[in-house]
Amino acid sequence: MGLLLLNIVCDYFRCVKSTRFLVMPGQNPMMAYVVVDLLVIPVANLTGIASLLVYFNSNAWMGFLRGVILTTLAVVITIFFTRIKCFWRT
Numbered sequence: 318m319g320l321l322l323l324n325i326v327c328d329y330f331r332c333v334k335s336t337r338f339l340v341m342p343g344q345n346p347m348m349a350y351v352v353v354d355l356l357v358i359p360v361a362n363l364t365g366i367a368s369l370l371v372y373f374n375s376n377a378w379m380g381f382l383r384g385v386i387l388t389t390l391a392v393v394i395t396i397f398f399t400r401i402k403c404f405w406r407t
Contacts (some may be wrong), residue, residue, distance in 0.1 A: 343396040347405040349395040357390050 324399050342349040361367040373383035398404075 338392060338396065341399045342392050345395055345399045345404050348398050348403075349391055351405075352391045352398075353387050354396045356394060357387065 323336065323339070326332050358367065361370065362399045370383060
């Protein structure tokens with residue numbers, strides 16, 4: 318249903334620029350899948366930020382916020398790699 322809704326919004330209303338942040342990670346899906354485990358978490362461990370992620374395990378809403386933060390970082394990093402034409406294909 319969500320895909321259908323986004324398809325209608327993109328095609329019928331021509332909202333290409335506002336949905337660009339969803340299209341670019343879709344062009345590089347392998348990078349989007351692994352960027353958190355292979356880039357974000359190791360960098361967080363090296364900088365000492367990973368110890369702060371433990372505080373997000375206190376309740377369900379904080380866990381949801383942790384997921385939103387990590388997903389946003391994954392999307393931003395994947396968009397960067399897509400813009401510089403660095404694709405990870407299998």
